[in-house]
Amino acid sequence: MNQLRVAITGMNARPDNPGPGLAVAHSLRDAEDFDGRLIGLGYDALDPGFYLPQYCDVSYLLPYPSAGEEALLARLQQIHAADPFDLLIPCLDAELPSMIRLQPVLEQMGIKLFIPSGEQLQLRNKDRLHEVAKLAGIECPEIQSVTQAGFFYRCQEEGWRYPLVVKGLFYDAKIAHSADEAAEAFHSIAAQWGLPVLVQRFVKGEEVNLTGLGDGKGNLLGSVMMRKKGLTDKGKAWAGIAIHDQTLLSAAEKLVKNLDWRGPLEVEVMRDDEGRYHLIEINPRFPAWVYFSAGLGRNLPYALVQLAMGEELAEFPPSKPGMLYIRYADECVVPLAEYESVVMNGCRI
């Protein structure tokens, strides 16, 4: 594939909680048959993806989501006019609703997206996980919407037990061991992500994640499974080991089939002491550890590019359980002129 131009969002990469954009760019750069131009998109002038030319040829700032869809569309049109691109890969959860709504306009501009529909996106919402888990044939810890912190002081009367998990509707999750801790988490999450806040029963076990690609016709392609071996303070994986569990794979296949999922996804499950899986979350994007897929010979970001551009996919090689993934922090040194260019002009060229 030659001279394809791909824009990728999520260029933030703080070591304790990186966005997936840089990993997607890294995977594409590693794909032997890909020789395209990569355009990094981010929201903060300190996003490291802006300053790593080995991954992104050029980078642009986007307006924060709070500025609204019109501002986002205007900025994308401006970037596209100056530096056209053929495909846009959104990598952050919060971007998906806007991208789905803007998809017809973007496609008219000649920008392809390979993302789920609005209905599919809603079905994987945290407050509807039970329905999805049922489709996949796995369990799902009870989840409930909460709008007042007082809930945590009386929830035991309703059968809830501590510890429990307090979650934002779109992002963030905290384990609370007491009503006070839960109320504190509630206020902190509500302040950042708004109401309602969700409360989920705590499942003791190990976190196992699967990422793959739904082709929009009911098939799950190139799945990669990983058990988290090390977590950052924010609960993100900094080390993981590739596994292959047919039970989890079958559940994910059912899920994709029943939803006709289109685009990347990450299925987060807990494996309890008895080996049973409990669905915790479905993310409608690649995870930040997606570079692991490239390392395992199943380059999912490249497969997405091929699917989006209507190309035939080669058969994925067998999975390689036992391969280890370790994330590490690195630094880059940036000339003042480049930083200045991002701050003043919103782009690094």
Added chain:
Amino acid sequence: MNRSSSQLDQPLRELLKDRRIKALLTALDRLAEADQLAMVTTKVLARLSRVSEGVMFRLLPNKQSVFLLWMESRCKRLNLIVNGMPQGRQGLLNGLRNIASDSALLSLLFAPPMVDETLRLHLLRFRDDIWAQLFARIEILPNRPLGIPSRVLMDSVWQNLARMPRAIGSDYESQESEMSQLPWEENAMENPALPNSESVKRLALNDNGFVFDPVSGHSFSVNDSGLILLKLLQEGLNAKTLVQRVVDEYEADAHEVERDLMDFSRLLKGQLK
């Protein structure tokens, strides 16, 4: 007749005091279950028990007193079980089952001890005492296997107890089934709790004893004896054949191999969950 408010409050204060002390002791149980005794600070204890440090030191003079109270109350419970065991096999089994189903007692016996020298010695002396009491029961047990010293039998009982899972929410039913017979009894070898054959066969292992489970992602290492047993288990041998193979090939004592196989199977099942 009117009573003063302090008289009226007295029973309530006592109740509150009892509850707080109970909360402190339960918090120490949890820390012991997590093998954290050696690292306990009053801050951690206060957080877990939800009894503030100030209140803690109004109830008891210092941290050492909290630990001593915990040991005394749990030791009392354990002594009641051990002293109350009727003589004979069934009595011993019932006693062992009672201990195995109480994670606080298991922690008292097997959790790494505290750093404080006085507390540590106190705990170790108590453990020695329990060991001696159980040993005395085994020595007078009828129908003991011939030719095996009581110390070896006691050792296998002690190891069985030490390997019982101690975390809250452990499967006590399965722990009780592990204690349905004494480790050296013949039936134990006719139907020993070997791990699921398919789970064992899927394991990847190398000659250094590094083992990887491709389904769970767990990796662990086994020693030379474990590696021999694991390779034979992967061949799908039943327990009797497996023991015989080890006895023939390594000129080992059959009783020791049986005991090792049972211990190893228990550890392996823990890894394969």
